[in-house]
Amino acid sequence: MKRIGVFTSGGDAPGMNACVRAVVRAGIYYGLEVIGIGHGYQGMINGEFIPLQARSVSNILQRGGTILKTARSEEFMTKEGRAKAAKNLKDHGIEALVAIGGDGTFRGAVALYEEHGIPSVGIPATIDNDLYGTDYTIGYDTAVNTALESIDKIRDTADAHDRLFYVEVMGRTSGFIAVEAGIGGGAEYIAIPEEQTDYEEIRNVLKGFRKDKTSSIIIVAEGDEEGGAFKIAKKVKELYGFDYRVVVLGHIQRGGAPSARDRILASKLGVAAVEALINGKFNVMVGEVKGEIKLTPLKETFNRRKELDPYLLKIAKILSI
Numbered sequence: 001m002k003r004i005g006v007f008t009s010g011g012d013a014p015g016m017n018a019c020v021r022a023v024v025r026a027g028i029y030y031g032l033e034v035i036g037i038g039h040g041y042q043g044m045i046n047g048e049f050i051p052l053q054a055r056s057v058s059n060i061l062q063r064g065g066t067i068l069k070t071a072r073s074e075e076f077m078t079k080e081g082r083a084k085a086a087k088n089l090k091d092h093g094i095e096a097l098v099a100i101g102g103d104g105t106f107r108g109a110v111a112l113y114e115e116h117g118i119p120s121v122g123i124p125a126t127i128d129n130d131l132y133g134t135d136y137t138i139g140y141d142t143a144v145n146t147a148l149e150s151i152d153k154i155r156d157t158a159d160a161h162d163r164l165f166y167v168e169v170m171g172r173t174s175g176f177i178a179v180e181a182g183i184g185g186g187a188e189y190i191a192i193p194e195e196q197t198d199y200e201e202i203r204n205v206l207k208g209f210r211k212d213k214t215s216s217i218i219i220v221a222e223g224d225e226e227g228g229a230f231k232i233a234k235k236v237k238e239l240y241g242f243d244y245r246v247v248v249l250g251h252i253q254r255g256g257a258p259s260a261r262d263r264i265l266a267s268k269l270g271v272a273a274v275e276a277l278i279n280g281k282f283n284v285m286v287g288e289v290k291g292e293i294k295l296t297p298l299k300e301t302f303n304r305r306k307e308l309d310p311y312l313l314k315i316a317k318i319l320s321i
Protein backbone atom coordinates (compact mmCIF):
# COMPACT_ATOMS: atom_id res chain seq x y z
CA MET A 1 0.00 0.00 0.00
CA LYS A 2 1.33 3.42 -0.97
CA ARG A 3 -1.39 6.02 -0.57
CA ILE A 4 -4.20 6.40 1.94
CA GLY A 5 -6.94 8.99 2.43
CA VAL A 6 -8.15 10.46 5.72
CA PHE A 7 -11.40 12.32 6.34
CA THR A 8 -13.70 13.54 9.11
CA SER A 9 -17.44 13.02 8.72
CA GLY A 10 -20.80 13.48 10.47
CA GLY A 11 -21.00 15.57 13.64
CA ASP A 12 -17.76 17.33 14.54
CA ALA A 13 -16.11 16.46 17.83
CA PRO A 14 -13.25 18.09 19.77
CA GLY A 15 -10.11 16.01 19.15
CA MET A 16 -10.78 15.36 15.46
CA ASN A 17 -7.80 17.59 14.60
CA ALA A 18 -5.52 15.75 17.02
CA CYS A 19 -6.65 12.56 15.29
CA VAL A 20 -6.00 13.87 11.76
CA ARG A 21 -2.52 14.93 12.90
CA ALA A 22 -1.83 11.47 14.33
CA VAL A 23 -3.00 9.69 11.16
CA VAL A 24 -0.92 11.96 8.89
CA ARG A 25 2.23 11.68 10.95
CA ALA A 26 1.92 7.94 11.57
CA GLY A 27 1.26 7.40 7.86
CA ILE A 28 4.36 9.36 6.88
CA TYR A 29 6.40 7.66 9.62
CA TYR A 30 5.51 4.28 8.10
CA GLY A 31 6.32 5.45 4.55
CA LEU A 32 2.81 6.14 3.22
CA GLU A 33 1.48 9.15 1.32
CA VAL A 34 -1.51 10.66 3.08
CA ILE A 35 -4.24 12.56 1.24
CA GLY A 36 -6.67 14.68 3.27
CA ILE A 37 -10.25 14.62 1.96
CA GLY A 38 -12.28 17.79 2.66
CA HIS A 39 -15.93 17.76 3.80
CA GLY A 40 -16.21 14.01 4.41
CA TYR A 41 -18.06 11.91 1.84
CA GLN A 42 -19.28 15.02 0.01
CA GLY A 43 -15.66 16.03 -0.61
CA MET A 44 -14.94 12.54 -1.93
CA ILE A 45 -17.71 13.08 -4.50
CA ASN A 46 -16.56 16.63 -5.33
CA GLY A 47 -12.86 15.71 -5.54
CA GLU A 48 -11.55 17.70 -2.55
CA PHE A 49 -8.20 15.93 -2.20
CA ILE A 50 -5.31 17.64 -0.42
CA PRO A 51 -1.87 15.96 -0.10
CA LEU A 52 -0.72 16.37 3.50
CA GLN A 53 2.81 16.54 4.90
CA ALA A 54 3.98 16.25 8.51
CA ARG A 55 4.06 20.06 8.73
CA SER A 56 0.58 20.45 7.21
CA VAL A 57 -0.80 19.34 10.56
CA SER A 58 1.38 21.52 12.79
CA ASN A 59 -0.37 23.50 15.51
CA ILE A 60 -3.78 21.84 15.18
CA LEU A 61 -3.53 19.32 18.03
CA GLN A 62 -5.14 21.70 20.53
CA ARG A 63 -7.84 23.13 18.25
CA GLY A 64 -11.54 22.22 18.22
CA GLY A 65 -13.43 21.62 14.96
CA THR A 66 -11.68 19.90 12.07
CA ILE A 67 -9.27 21.44 9.54
CA LEU A 68 -10.54 18.92 6.98
CA LYS A 69 -14.13 20.15 7.56
CA THR A 70 -16.98 17.74 7.93
CA ALA A 71 -20.37 17.26 6.26
CA ARG A 72 -23.49 15.17 6.12
CA SER A 73 -23.81 14.03 2.50
CA GLU A 74 -27.21 13.09 1.07
CA GLU A 75 -25.57 12.31 -2.27
CA PHE A 76 -23.34 9.66 -0.71
CA MET A 77 -26.45 7.90 0.58
CA THR A 78 -27.22 7.00 -3.07
CA LYS A 79 -25.47 4.28 -5.11
CA GLU A 80 -24.62 6.85 -7.81
CA GLY A 81 -23.00 9.15 -5.26
CA ARG A 82 -20.89 6.35 -3.85
CA ALA A 83 -19.84 5.31 -7.39
CA LYS A 84 -18.62 8.88 -8.07
CA ALA A 85 -16.72 8.92 -4.77
CA ALA A 86 -15.12 5.54 -5.51
CA LYS A 87 -14.07 6.62 -9.01
CA ASN A 88 -12.44 9.77 -7.64
CA LEU A 89 -10.58 7.78 -4.99
CA LYS A 90 -9.31 5.30 -7.58
CA ASP A 91 -8.33 8.08 -10.01
CA HIS A 92 -6.23 9.62 -7.22
CA GLY A 93 -4.57 6.29 -6.38
CA ILE A 94 -6.09 6.16 -2.89
CA GLU A 95 -6.05 2.52 -1.85
CA ALA A 96 -7.54 2.68 1.65
CA LEU A 97 -9.25 5.15 3.97
CA VAL A 98 -9.14 6.24 7.57
CA ALA A 99 -12.70 7.33 8.44
CA ILE A 100 -13.00 9.55 11.52
CA GLY A 101 -16.63 9.87 12.67
CA GLY A 102 -19.65 8.11 14.13
CA ASP A 103 -21.92 5.22 13.18
CA GLY A 104 -23.26 6.84 9.99
CA THR A 105 -19.72 7.39 8.79
CA PHE A 106 -18.94 3.71 9.39
CA ARG A 107 -22.09 2.59 7.56
CA GLY A 108 -20.84 4.64 4.60
CA ALA A 109 -17.40 3.01 4.82
CA VAL A 110 -18.95 -0.47 4.79
CA ALA A 111 -21.02 0.43 1.70
CA LEU A 112 -17.92 1.75 -0.08
CA TYR A 113 -16.14 -1.55 0.57
CA GLU A 114 -19.03 -3.81 -0.36
CA GLU A 115 -19.82 -1.96 -3.59
CA HIS A 116 -16.35 -0.83 -4.72
CA GLY A 117 -13.76 -2.81 -2.75
CA ILE A 118 -12.23 0.26 -1.08
CA PRO A 119 -11.24 -0.74 2.47
CA SER A 120 -11.37 1.48 5.54
CA VAL A 121 -10.37 1.62 9.16
CA GLY A 122 -12.73 3.63 11.35
CA ILE A 123 -11.83 5.86 14.29
CA PRO A 124 -14.67 6.65 16.75
CA ALA A 125 -15.10 10.42 17.03
CA THR A 126 -18.45 11.68 18.27
CA ILE A 127 -19.37 13.54 21.41
CA ASP A 128 -22.23 11.06 22.01
CA ASN A 129 -19.96 8.12 23.02
CA ASP A 130 -22.54 5.76 21.51
CA LEU A 131 -20.28 3.37 19.57
CA TYR A 132 -19.79 -0.24 20.54
CA GLY A 133 -16.13 -1.35 20.62
CA THR A 134 -14.54 1.46 22.59
CA ASP A 135 -14.96 2.66 26.17
CA TYR A 136 -14.82 6.28 25.03
CA THR A 137 -15.14 8.08 21.71
CA ILE A 138 -13.00 11.08 20.79
CA GLY A 139 -14.76 14.30 21.84
CA TYR A 140 -16.91 12.83 24.59
CA ASP A 141 -14.65 13.82 27.50
CA THR A 142 -14.41 17.43 26.28
CA ALA A 143 -18.18 17.62 25.75
CA VAL A 144 -18.86 16.39 29.30
CA ASN A 145 -16.40 18.93 30.70
CA THR A 146 -17.99 21.73 28.67
CA ALA A 147 -21.44 20.72 29.92
CA LEU A 148 -20.12 20.66 33.49
CA GLU A 149 -18.68 24.17 33.25
CA SER A 150 -22.09 25.42 32.15
CA ILE A 151 -23.94 23.45 34.83
CA ASP A 152 -21.67 24.94 37.53
CA LYS A 153 -22.58 28.43 36.31
CA ILE A 154 -26.27 27.58 36.23
CA ARG A 155 -25.99 26.20 39.76
CA ASP A 156 -24.75 29.63 40.97
CA THR A 157 -27.74 31.48 39.61
CA ALA A 158 -30.15 28.67 40.59
CA ASP A 159 -28.86 28.88 44.15
CA ALA A 160 -29.05 32.68 44.30
CA HIS A 161 -32.74 32.62 43.33
CA ASP A 162 -33.77 29.27 44.89
CA ARG A 163 -34.67 28.09 41.40
CA LEU A 164 -35.30 24.84 39.59
CA PHE A 165 -33.45 24.51 36.29
CA TYR A 166 -33.74 21.92 33.55
CA VAL A 167 -30.52 21.65 31.53
CA GLU A 168 -30.72 19.90 28.18
CA VAL A 169 -27.51 18.27 26.99
CA MET A 170 -26.72 16.51 23.68
CA GLY A 171 -27.47 12.83 23.15
CA ARG A 172 -30.09 11.94 20.55
CA THR A 173 -30.14 8.22 21.20
CA SER A 174 -27.96 7.79 24.26
CA GLY A 175 -27.59 9.24 27.73
CA PHE A 176 -23.80 9.07 28.13
CA ILE A 177 -23.24 12.84 28.32
CA ALA A 178 -26.32 13.30 30.52
CA VAL A 179 -25.27 10.67 33.05
CA GLU A 180 -21.67 11.86 33.51
CA ALA A 181 -22.56 15.56 33.42
CA GLY A 182 -25.40 14.82 35.83
CA ILE A 183 -23.19 13.04 38.36
CA GLY A 184 -20.34 15.55 37.98
CA GLY A 185 -22.76 18.47 38.29
CA GLY A 186 -24.78 17.09 41.21
CA ALA A 187 -28.08 16.77 39.33
CA GLU A 188 -31.25 15.94 41.24
CA TYR A 189 -32.54 13.79 38.37
CA ILE A 190 -31.21 12.64 34.98
CA ALA A 191 -33.63 11.95 32.10
CA ILE A 192 -32.17 9.74 29.37
CA PRO A 193 -33.41 7.97 26.21
CA GLU A 194 -32.59 4.55 27.71
CA GLU A 195 -35.09 4.93 30.55
CA GLN A 196 -38.71 5.98 30.92
CA THR A 197 -38.95 9.34 32.71
CA ASP A 198 -40.15 8.67 36.25
CA TYR A 199 -42.35 11.59 37.28
CA GLU A 200 -42.98 10.14 40.74
CA GLU A 201 -39.26 10.14 41.36
CA ILE A 202 -38.90 13.70 40.07
CA ARG A 203 -41.60 14.74 42.52
CA ASN A 204 -39.78 12.98 45.35
CA VAL A 205 -36.43 14.66 44.66
CA LEU A 206 -38.12 18.03 44.23
CA LYS A 207 -39.81 17.69 47.63
CA GLY A 208 -36.33 18.18 49.12
CA PHE A 209 -36.01 21.30 47.00
CA ARG A 210 -39.27 22.68 48.30
CA LYS A 211 -38.24 21.87 51.88
CA ASP A 212 -34.56 22.68 52.34
CA LYS A 213 -32.56 22.63 49.08
CA THR A 214 -31.76 26.05 47.66
CA SER A 215 -31.34 24.95 44.06
CA SER A 216 -32.26 22.03 41.89
CA ILE A 217 -30.94 20.88 38.55
CA ILE A 218 -32.49 18.25 36.32
CA ILE A 219 -30.41 17.09 33.37
CA VAL A 220 -32.26 15.99 30.24
CA ALA A 221 -30.66 14.28 27.23
CA GLU A 222 -32.05 15.89 24.06
CA GLY A 223 -33.26 12.49 22.79
CA ASP A 224 -35.08 11.60 25.99
CA GLU A 225 -38.29 9.79 25.05
CA GLU A 226 -40.51 12.58 26.43
CA GLY A 227 -39.05 14.95 23.80
CA GLY A 228 -36.53 17.14 25.60
CA ALA A 229 -36.26 19.50 28.57
CA PHE A 230 -39.14 21.88 27.71
CA LYS A 231 -41.66 19.04 27.55
CA ILE A 232 -40.59 17.44 30.84
CA ALA A 233 -40.48 20.82 32.61
CA LYS A 234 -44.00 21.67 31.43
CA LYS A 235 -45.39 18.31 32.48
CA VAL A 236 -43.80 18.50 35.97
CA LYS A 237 -45.24 22.01 36.36
CA GLU A 238 -48.70 20.74 35.35
CA LEU A 239 -48.48 17.76 37.69
CA TYR A 240 -46.81 19.27 40.75
CA GLY A 241 -46.66 23.02 40.22
CA PHE A 242 -42.90 23.61 40.20
CA ASP A 243 -41.82 26.79 38.41
CA TYR A 244 -38.76 26.37 36.25
CA ARG A 245 -36.18 27.72 33.84
CA VAL A 246 -34.82 25.72 30.89
CA VAL A 247 -31.32 25.99 29.42
CA VAL A 248 -30.47 24.12 26.22
CA LEU A 249 -26.68 23.82 25.97
CA GLY A 250 -26.75 22.83 22.29
CA HIS A 251 -23.73 23.23 20.05
CA ILE A 252 -21.53 24.75 22.76
CA GLN A 253 -20.85 21.11 23.65
CA ARG A 254 -19.20 20.47 20.29
CA GLY A 255 -16.74 23.35 20.43
CA GLY A 256 -13.59 24.25 22.30
CA ALA A 257 -10.11 22.89 22.79
CA PRO A 258 -10.03 19.12 23.31
CA SER A 259 -9.28 17.91 26.84
CA ALA A 260 -6.03 16.08 27.63
CA ARG A 261 -7.91 12.74 27.58
CA ASP A 262 -9.36 13.44 24.12
CA ARG A 263 -6.01 14.54 22.68
CA ILE A 264 -4.32 11.41 23.96
CA LEU A 265 -7.12 9.07 22.84
CA ALA A 266 -7.09 10.74 19.39
CA SER A 267 -3.31 10.33 19.16
CA LYS A 268 -3.40 6.67 20.19
CA LEU A 269 -6.25 5.73 17.86
CA GLY A 270 -4.79 7.69 14.93
CA VAL A 271 -1.55 5.70 15.12
CA ALA A 272 -3.44 2.45 15.75
CA ALA A 273 -5.58 2.99 12.63
CA VAL A 274 -2.54 3.38 10.38
CA GLU A 275 -0.89 0.33 11.96
CA ALA A 276 -4.10 -1.67 11.38
CA LEU A 277 -4.10 -0.72 7.68
CA ILE A 278 -0.43 -1.63 7.32
CA ASN A 279 -1.13 -5.01 8.92
CA GLY A 280 -3.96 -5.67 6.47
CA LYS A 281 -6.74 -5.27 9.06
CA PHE A 282 -9.58 -3.68 7.08
CA ASN A 283 -13.18 -2.77 7.81
CA VAL A 284 -12.59 -2.56 11.52
CA MET A 285 -12.82 0.27 14.02
CA VAL A 286 -9.89 0.92 16.34
CA GLY A 287 -11.06 1.55 19.89
CA GLU A 288 -9.73 1.48 23.41
CA VAL A 289 -11.24 -1.01 25.86
CA LYS A 290 -9.90 -1.11 29.44
CA GLY A 291 -6.74 0.67 28.32
CA GLU A 292 -5.96 -1.69 25.42
CA ILE A 293 -6.29 -1.01 21.70
CA LYS A 294 -9.03 -3.22 20.29
CA LEU A 295 -10.22 -3.83 16.72
CA THR A 296 -13.96 -4.38 16.18
CA PRO A 297 -15.59 -5.14 12.79
CA LEU A 298 -17.23 -1.91 11.56
CA LYS A 299 -20.63 -3.61 11.29
CA GLU A 300 -20.55 -4.60 14.95
CA THR A 301 -19.87 -1.03 16.07
CA PHE A 302 -23.27 0.12 14.84
CA ASN A 303 -25.28 -3.12 15.11
CA ARG A 304 -24.50 -3.74 18.77
CA ARG A 305 -25.68 -1.37 21.45
CA LYS A 306 -23.25 0.11 23.95
CA GLU A 307 -24.85 0.04 27.39
CA LEU A 308 -24.62 2.74 30.02
CA ASP A 309 -22.70 1.79 33.14
CA PRO A 310 -25.37 0.55 35.61
CA TYR A 311 -23.16 1.56 38.54
CA LEU A 312 -23.24 5.19 37.40
CA LEU A 313 -27.04 5.05 37.13
CA LYS A 314 -27.21 3.65 40.65
CA ILE A 315 -24.97 6.27 42.28
CA ALA A 316 -26.77 9.10 40.47
CA LYS A 317 -29.92 8.09 42.40
CA ILE A 318 -28.12 7.63 45.72
CA LEU A 319 -26.44 11.03 45.52
CA SER A 320 -29.54 13.04 44.64
CA ILE A 321 -31.30 12.69 48.03
Ligand code: ATP
Pocket: 009, 010, 011, 012, 041, 071, 072, 073, 074, 076, 077, 101, 102, 103, 104, 105, 106, 107, 108, 109, 111, 125, 126, 127, 128
Ligand atom coordinates in the same frame (compact mmCIF):
# COMPACT_ATOMS: atom_id res chain seq x y z
P1 ATP B 1 -22.51 11.62 14.64
O1 ATP B 1 -22.81 10.35 15.41
O2 ATP B 1 -21.62 12.53 15.38
O3 ATP B 1 -23.74 12.28 14.08
P2 ATP B 1 -22.10 10.17 12.20
O4 ATP B 1 -20.91 9.66 11.50
O5 ATP B 1 -23.05 9.12 12.74
O6 ATP B 1 -21.65 11.15 13.34
P3 ATP B 1 -24.03 10.82 10.11
O7 ATP B 1 -24.49 12.12 9.60
O8 ATP B 1 -25.02 9.83 10.60
O9 ATP B 1 -22.92 11.14 11.23
O10 ATP B 1 -23.19 10.09 8.95
C1 ATP B 1 -22.20 10.78 8.21
C2 ATP B 1 -22.40 10.56 6.73
O11 ATP B 1 -22.17 9.17 6.44
C3 ATP B 1 -23.78 10.83 6.20
O12 ATP B 1 -23.99 12.21 5.93
C4 ATP B 1 -23.81 10.01 4.93
O13 ATP B 1 -23.19 10.67 3.86
C5 ATP B 1 -22.97 8.79 5.31
N1 ATP B 1 -23.85 7.66 5.68
C6 ATP B 1 -24.59 7.55 6.81
N2 ATP B 1 -25.33 6.41 6.80
C7 ATP B 1 -25.05 5.80 5.62
C8 ATP B 1 -25.50 4.59 5.00
N3 ATP B 1 -26.38 3.77 5.59
N4 ATP B 1 -24.99 4.28 3.78
C9 ATP B 1 -24.11 5.10 3.17
N5 ATP B 1 -23.66 6.24 3.70
C10 ATP B 1 -24.11 6.60 4.89
